Amino acid sequence: MSTVTKTRHDETVSTRKPSAIKRLLTNNTFWIFAVDIVLIVFFTIVSIDNSFFGPSNLRNLMSDSATALLLGVAIAFLLGAGEFDISLGANLILSSVVAGRIAVELAPYGLAVIIVGSLAGALVTGMVIGLFNGLIVTRMNVNSLIATLASLGIVTGVAFIVSSGTDVTGIPPVLQDGVGLNTVFGIPLPFLVAIVIWGLAWAALKYTRFGLHVLAMGSSRTAADRAGLRTKAKITTLFTICGGLAGVAGFIDITRFAATNIAGHTQDSLSAITAAVIGGTLLAGGVISILGLLGGVILAVILANGLIVIGVSSYYQLIIVGAILIIAVWLDHFKKGEKSLRLFTR
């Protein structure tokens, strides 16, 4: 499912079609999922009563990955187009504050009205922030890293003003019971929302002209311009859509906790970038791996949950997480080498 626009000249040219196992071993996302599976098996064996793989903990893992997946999709598309957005966490906070305040106001009107009102508020807020970022990047020609660093501060400040500097309380518990902690066929609703959006993102990348244009802009903005793509408009649109995804993540956040968390989410953008890059999306642009992103998100969620389930002390957790991230990325590079191909297909 990963989409690559450039030719790998360093790979061995063969007239024969490579075998299925060879294709698997050289697949961008194979190794990240291999690491995920090894960790799942390990944590399941080591945990008491194999509780790591129990239905209750699987629901935990799914709930934990919902927000990360949404932000991951946003950042993967932006990275693929050669852009950054480190204001996604701040966007999530402001969107959740707006959604929270709307939910408080709509409390007497029932769950459906609360959902529609607060989700719309979060979505619009997120998209407006995304549009703001996009216009700064495309119309003022400010590098997206700097532009979103600046907007991170601006958006956080606005969130503090809107919330009077403190978390929004009084969010109706029915929102938490009806959405954030609700399950459909045993699957947490926030995860269902996230995985559907993830699927739509995959389809958009693979089957739409917009997806192709995103990759083209990330591969070479100049070439895309010369090919007649209206890159400024498309980049602005992309920022707006990605801002909307952060808005949805903000809505999901208040449904899970029935409160905002304006002191949290400081690391969300970085975590999303890490998950996307580990999954095979290139920081330099031009390559997006949506399936790999799922593998990267799963890796982060498994580690955060599994190490506590098996009782590893928090200081050692930091070391183990760092080491596993290095191994995951090293395996991704290792499989590209000729020696490894021979080793694994022998």
Added chain:
Amino acid sequence: MSQLTSLFTRSTRRKVASAAVATIALTGLLAGCASGDTDSGSGSSADSGGSTEDLRFIYIAALINDSFFVTQRCGAEDKARELGIDLAFQGPTTNDAAAEIKAFSAAAATGPDGMIVAPFTNAGWGGSVKPLMQDGVPVVATGQTLEPADAMATYITDYLESAEPLVDIIGELTEGEGTVGLIATSTGNKTDSDRYTELVPALEEEYPDLTILDPEYAENSSATASTIASALITGNPDLKVIYATSGPQAVGAASAIKAAGAGDRVKLVSFDSNPEQIELLKSGELAATVGQSPYEAASLAVQTIYDYLSENGSDEAVPASDEITPTPTLLLTPDNVESDEAATFQYMTECEGD
């Protein structure tokens, strides 16, 4: 070509002119700042000894949007209004200790008559507080001690005393057996660690059959706290209590317990009494939480500096004191949360005049 050269020259001239204007503006700004420092640095209105007219105090805290610190601000502002003092409450919106120390130094440079600090962590203040005290500017610490004890007075919660009702309630909820999980804020944060370093040994002594897990750190993120709490529930079948050291941690843990349907087996106990925690108490999702007295601590701090300046003025160095004055706490539970007594231990989200 000559037109191009001419254009280039004009463009270059324009750039040079712009740079010159910018330089002059910047120089003027810096000069203004410097002169502001000088003026205000000599402007202590209590120099004459005993005069308390036109006093100006600055209160520095971190995470100033947190309801605990908002409540401190309310207490300080109310007392300052009563005494006719001009009080400014400043500091970073994050819990960045280095940013708080910088904010303190910047505020000190404006020449206030007195300063109050709510240090997020106790180390690193020596270079900022001691020189002020030597210059006759009283500094009082609230919420946390300073190391070394350079302030003239310190008003904080007695964590040993506040641990006693926590030991009792955790003992009651666990019946002295099973496992207790601990979700803290961050490492290297004494304000946070004080909330369990006294509690854990007291629990171990009182209930030797209890297993108390090492702290997990959620960095004030409800989502991270939820992840931790759900993993603790999964990994410890005999888990009976989760103790969260502050509000966002409690909110995340409550969501995880609810999501796991483990409310009957796992009880939540916490520290602090912000509005979210009060709601959790009222809904029964939180079994108990410790309410502190940030309003009273801040009010006492303002009064203490005022009294000192009334008697001594600011001509001589202010004596430092390592004496700690404890401020009261109350264990809030679903049973007493609505009482008048409990109301004074609940944190505020806005002050009079906001």
